[in-house]
Amino acid sequence: MTTRRLGSAEEDQLTRAERDIGARLGERPFDFRAMAATSNICRAATSIRNHMEQRVLAGYGLSWSAFTVMWVLWIWGEQETGQVAAETGTTKGTLTGVLKTLEGRRLVLRSAHPDDGRRVLVRLSPRGLAVIEEVFPLFNAQETFAASALEPGEQEQLAHLLRKLNARLDAPNGDGVDTGLGAPYVRGRTTMGPRAV
Amino acid sequence: MTTRRLGSAEEDQLTRAERDIGARLGERPFDFRAMAATSNICRAATSIRNHMEQRVLAGYGLSWSAFTVMWVLWIWGEQETGQVAAETGTTKGTLTGVLKTLEGRRLVLRSAHPDDGRRVLVRLSPRGLAVIEEVFPLFNAQETFAASALEPGEQEQLAHLLRKLNARLDAPNGDGVDTGLGAPYVRGRTTMGPRAV
DNA sequence: CGCGGATCGTTGGGGAACGAACGATACGGC
DNA sequence: GCCGTATCGTTCGTTCCCCAACGATCCGCG
Numbered sequence: 069m070t071t072r073r074l075g076s077a078e079e080d081q082l083t084r085a086e087r088d089i090g091a092r093l094g095e096r097p098f099d100f101r102a103m104a105a106t107s108n109i110c111r112a113a114t115s116i117r118n119h120m121e122q123r124v125l126a127g128y129g130l131s132w133s134a135f136t137v138m139w140v141l142w143i144w145g146e147q148e149t150g151q152v153a154a155e156t157g158t159t160k161g162t163l164t165g166v167l168k169t170l171e172g173r174r175l176v177l178r179s180a181h182p183d184d185g186r187r188v189l190v191r192l193s194p195r196g197l198a199v200i201e202e203v204f205p206l207f208n209a210q211e212t213f214a215a216s217a218l219e220p221g222e223q224e225q226l227a228h229l230l231r232k233l234n235a236r237l238d239a240p241n242g243d244g245v246d247t248g249l250g251a252p253y254v255r256g257r258t259t260m261g262p263r264a265v
Numbered sequence: 266m267t268t269r270r271l272g273s274a275e276e277d278q279l280t281r282a283e284r285d286i287g288a289r290l291g292e293r294p295f296d297f298r299a300m301a302a303t304s305n306i307c308r309a310a311t312s313i314r315n316h317m318e319q320r321v322l323a324g325y326g327l328s329w330s331a332f333t334v335m336w337v338l339w340i341w342g343e344q345e346t347g348q349v350a351a352e353t354g355t356t357k358g359t360l361t362g363v364l365k366t367l368e369g370r371r372l373v374l375r376s377a378h379p380d381d382g383r384r385v386l387v388r389l390s391p392r393g394l395a396v397i398e399e400v401f402p403l404f405n406a407q408e409t410f411a412a413s414a415l416e417p418g419e420q421e422q423l424a425h426l427l428r429k430l431n432a433r434l435d436a437p438n439g440d441g442v443d444t445g446l447g448a449p450y451v452r453g454r455t456t457m458g459p460r461a462v
Numbered sequence: 463c464g465c466g467g468a469t470c471g472t473t474g475g476g477g478a479a480c481g482a483a484c485g486a487t488a489c490g491g492c
Numbered sequence: 493g494c495c496g497t498a499t500c501g502t503t504c505g506t507t508c509c510c511c512a513a514c515g516a517t518c519c520g521c522g
Contacts, residue, residue: 083428083431085340085352088340088341092339092340093340098401098402099405099406099408101412101417101424102405102408102409102411102412102413103405104420104421105408105420105421105423105424105427106313106408106411108423108424108427108431109306109309109313109423109427110313110314111431112310112434113307113309113310113311114310114354115434116303116306116307116434117307131477131478133479142289143282143285143286148500148501149500149501150499150500150501153501157311158480159479159480159481160501161479161481161482161501161502161504162478164501164502164503165477165478166479181500183488184487184488184499185486185487185488185500186486186487186499186500187487187500187501188501205295208295208296208299208300209296211296211299211300211303212296214302214303214430214433214434215296215298215299215302215303215430217429217430217432217433218426218429220298222429224298224302226302226305226306226427226430227301227302227305229415229422229423230302230305230306230308230309230423231305232414232419233309233411233412233414233415234308234312235414236411236413236414237309237312237313237316237411237414328507329508330508346470346471347469347471350471355509355510356510356511357471357472358471358472358473358510358512359508359509359511360471361471361472361473362472362509363508363509378470381470381517381518383469383471383516383517383518384470384471385470385471
């Protein structure tokens, strides 16, 4: 093994992919520390989400987005749809569709804003409340399973490091219009911008 | 506003969302440690991916999946499409579409397997090689930016913790058919072969 | 050989998500 | 009071992705 740029102390812990990458790119001046951190974040998030969708949410016919919306309404109560969109990390247009689905299944209720005719308030229906109160314990149990690879102190340290990283990414360029309350289980975008090349 | 700068002391603390969650669910016997770890992973991954798509990939008209495929071909060279699908974490069907797009843009080349008529080999075209060699340094520079919220030692520790967590999630039930080489920037769900549920 | 089962890549349908454009509503300058 | 501007939620068109079939190909066994 001829990799030397990567951390030599804990090479035993590197994944096979990371070793191959070091062998392929090790001579180039890349930031392998940052690469290891960010790529493992992406990988972990994908694994967690797949795990949850398959083990918990599929049994209730809930998409990740739908679960996230219900979670936000559960924690913070009735809200305007714009706030929910910001907190769940989706666009307003997407949220309209998600809410339509949830409303069709009688899990959420829409109501007009008392003072502002443009706004719409959303809240969990009694049935939606029952669902999230049943689903989330299962969800949390799977979180426990995933985190059980780490000691409690390690779990806290992981969260601590990620919070610092998130603080940097959430507000990179000014303007205090941050993503709202910062709901944890955010959902990401998928599209790209203009076509080039 | 840029004037609203949180002191580093506060950044150690929980996010506003986490405090609200504690206020809302604190009385219930949930695993808040695991919740903090997993939810911050999801949040960080979303932020990273959005950041990369907007700052780097959009300028080249590359989707995250397309970038991941090109990255795999860059590191591991010519491969069968099935291997690429497994390593990038997409289904075979999705990969067909991605490869069709990339082939239409002359970034990858398909060729028949010499021995097995069912299989198809994929590799980067010279133009695709030029693109990934131009894009990845920019990508890595943004990784550096994201990770700059942490000290080098913290970056390594973060990667270390995530590797342990990934190891647990990647092979929970040993049907042995792991996800291949374990490409870092995985996307979507890994092709789940048999019906597990 | 020849046939049945297994494996591979492709296809088509449906769901999710984004961005841009649209009507409806609220607010402020005149 | 009125009209231009801003904001809010919805709709529309596109892109992306998963999944369940499907045809093509390979392999083992009689």
